[in-house]
Amino acid sequence: MQKVELPSELRQQGQHGFRPLDVGIVGGGMAGLYAALLLQRAGHRVRIFEGTDRVGGRVRTHHFSEESNQYFEAGAMRIPESVFHTITFNLIKFLQYIRPALPADKKVRLIPYIISAPGNRLYVNGHREDGYHASSTTPADIGWPVPEKYKTDKAEDLMWKAIGTFITDLEDNFDKGFQKLLQFDNYSFRFYLTSVMGWPDTVVDFVETVISQSNQFALSVTEMVMQYMDFKTKNWWTIDHGMNRLPYAMAYLVGYKNITYGARVTGLSQSPGKVTISAFGYNGALKATFDKVIMAIPPAAMRMIADRPRWDPLKELAIRTMHFEPLYKMGMRFKTRFWERVQPKSTRGGQSTTDLPIRWIVYPSNGMGTSGPGVLLIYAWMTDANTWLPLTPTERRSLALHCIAELYQGERDVDGSKIDVYDLLMGTSDAIWSTRTATGDAMFLPGQFEARFEIARRPEKNIFFAGEHLSYHHTWISGALWSALYTVGQVLGIPNVPQLAYRNPFKNIDEVPDDTIHAEPPSEQHGWIPPLILGSRDGDGAVPRVEFEFKPKDSMFGDSNRSRWGPITGGPGHLDDATFPLDLGAGISHPLGVEISDLAGPHALG
Numbered sequence: 001m002q003k004v005e006l007p008s009e010l011r012q013q014g015q016h017g018f019r020p021l022d023v024g025i026v027g028g029g030m031a032g033l034y035a036a037l038l039l040q041r042a043g044h045r046v047r048i049f050e051g052t053d054r055v056g057g058r059v060r061t062h063h064f065s066e067e068s069n070q071y072f073e074a075g076a077m078r079i080p081e082s083v084f085h086t087i088t089f090n091l092i093k094f095l096q097y098i099r100p101a102l103p104a105d106k107k108v109r110l111i112p113y114i115i116s117a118p119g120n121r122l123y124v125n126g127h128r129e130d131g132y133h134a135s136s137t138t139p140a141d142i143g144w145p146v147p148e149k150y151k152t153d154k155a156e157d158l159m160w161k162a163i164g165t166f167i168t169d170l171e172d173n174f175d176k177g178f179q180k181l182l183q184f185d186n187y188s189f190r191f192y193l194t195s196v197m198g199w200p201d202t203v204v205d206f207v208e209t210v211i212s213q214s215n216q217f218a219l220s221v222t223e224m225v226m227q228y229m230d231f232k233t234k235n236w237w238t239i240d241h242g243m244n245r246l247p248y249a250m251a252y253l254v255g256y257k258n259i260t261y262g263a264r265v266t267g268l269s270q271s272p273g274k275v276t277i278s279a280f281g282y283n284g285a286l287k288a289t290f291d292k293v294i295m296a297i298p299p300a301a302m303r304m305i306a307d308r309p310r311w312d313p314l315k316e317l318a319i320r321t322m323h324f325e326p327l328y329k330m331g332m333r334f335k336t337r338f339w340e341r342v343q344p345k346s347t348r349g350g351q352s353t354t355d356l357p358i359r360w361i362v363y364p365s366n367g368m369g370t371s372g373p374g375v376l377l378i379y380a381w382m383t384d385a386n387t388w389l390p391l392t393p394t395e396r397r398s399l400a401l402h403c404i405a406e407l408y409q410g411e412r413d414v415d416g417s418k419i420d421v422y423d424l425l426m427g428t429s430d431a432i433w434s435t436r437t438a439t440g441d442a443m444f445l446p447g448q449f450e451a452r453f454e455i456a457r458r459p460e461k462n463i464f465f466a467g468e469h470l471s472y473h474h475t476w477i478s479g480a481l482w483s484a485l486y487t488v489g490q491v492l493g494i495p496n497v498p499q500l501a502y503r504n505p506f507k508n509i510d511e512v513p514d515d516t517i518h519a520e521p522p523s524e525q526h527g528w529i530p531p532l533i534l535g536s537r538d539g540d541g542a543v544p545r546v547e548f549e550f551k552p553k554d555s556m557f558g559d560s561n562r563s564r565w566g567p568i569t570g571g572p573g574h575l576d577d578a579t580f581p582l583d584l585g586a587g588i589s590h591p592l593g594v595e596i597s598d599l600a601g602p603h604a605l606g
């Protein structure tokens, strides 16, 4: 047996007499799932309450059909290979190397994501331009009216002049760099560009149009710098068969018996050393009492929990004001991957930029070069996303088709036929991230990092808070994971909880054979077996011992079951898996998940 050593904090915990905590986690997105696995790795028992019928939250792949590559990412779609995303890559490695291995349909495999490619287009104010690297466009290229001295400046060079120094500082030393950045937190990015950089408005507008989306520069300097530091990354990745694989693999490891679906948490109450969660679903109402609770939900969802303690006024202010921007995505399935066939400007992967309502067209990096149908993605942020909200699903489909038709007007397929997108369309599906849940992405307004961030992630006795918005790295999965890591540290009272990684929690991994992963406890010969459990493999050892009460909704049961009506209770010592509900029924009485509208193409509708 190899000699392995656990991080001292976890070791100490074992030596001082370990008592597993029962932790309730509200929200089965990336933050909730990651927190669950970290806690289980440290020997604690968790139960996730998820309001919808699936885990993953804003990581969501929508499949049009079972055939390969017929999907689009309604939520997260790509991971930049940059230092701030190491936590995500580490998680992926952990999932890849864990033994026993994940079932085939949960395996997570990275494939390259192409961020830009020859043939990508730029179409602004009716000007067409080869948009390969849209950010290298100059005002002169697209006839944008700017003072003479800016006419031949590339958008990316202008942007680098404005924020390059911040990014270099962050890369050198994140904490110091972030403090420096915070000096400008009260400035909107637009104000910074005009007042500190001295740019004329027209130059600001040009850069915002080509590099970003409408009104993004109203966000804080801090937010914009953090957002743009990743976009200069060269290598990007996505997950084969869809990003869904990531949360689904995590949920499998957490153990399905530790997740209750369709459970919208509507109440929280605190008593000394305990927190009681009330959840409501189509099938009934549930109350369960835990040692600690992590709220891994966005602030707007937190606001919708009316029945909860009122905390510090500044915390309530933070929950009320932390800004999220709307995001809109539509997957459009066509009979051919015409964008890869159109002559002469065909393209594989990358994205086109336009000022039309569709804003960005993302060409799939999966299935490139295959024949048969393919799926395009259109993607709009903030004000550009809002445009879509008042339209009906059919109007949204018509508008998107109209825009695509304008972009490919008069062009021909490699076989000589005219590109007729109306005829080629097989179906659309879209996701409006801002309607039901107010969860686009966290995008802080001026002053919000400085004044809202720390108080928002401060625990309230035994209630803790996690989620992408409580990280420095908004809009990314890595932000959600970082926030969970930090929060689990608060829960356990350990400052540096190791990430889930191929090499953790062992320090001297070099002595551990490559095919051994750290879900297996080291041997007893080291004097102590670490409390290392995972819900999928540790049987009832991983199931929380909690008191609970479940009141099934009468109408759900026929007369023969009448004797089961009324509260079902359970608690430490007599917990019975079968009675702790694993699904309260989702989506009917409390629609909570993102709205996804599926439509067939206009011709299919006849």
Ligand SMILES: Cc1cc2nc3c(=O)[nH]c(=O)nc-3n(C[C@H](O)[C@H](O)[C@H](O)COP(=O)(O)OP(=O)(O)OC[C@H]3O[C@@H](n4cnc5c(N)ncnc54)[C@H](O)[C@@H]3O)c2cc1C
Residues within 6 Å of the ligand: 026, 027, 028, 029, 030, 031, 032, 049, 050, 051, 052, 054, 055, 056, 057, 058, 059, 074, 075, 076, 077, 078, 079, 263, 264, 265, 266, 296, 297, 298, 301, 302, 305, 327, 328, 329, 433, 439, 440, 441, 466, 467, 468, 469, 474, 475, 476, 477, 478, 479, 480, 592, 593
């Ligand atoms: C359109 C879009 C594109 C994105 N693109 C990328 C990308 O390319 N790369 C990248 O890394 N990241 C991307 N992101 C960001 C990334 O998806 C998020 O940062 C991350 O998934 C957020 O995870 P979370 O756990 O903090 O929140 P969420 O995913 O929002 O999870 C919260 C969960 O809580 C549940 N919930 C809410 N209220 C309740 C309640 N009262 N009771 C019970 N459950 C509740 C929700 O249903 C949800 O499942 C994108 C996001 C979107 C929306």
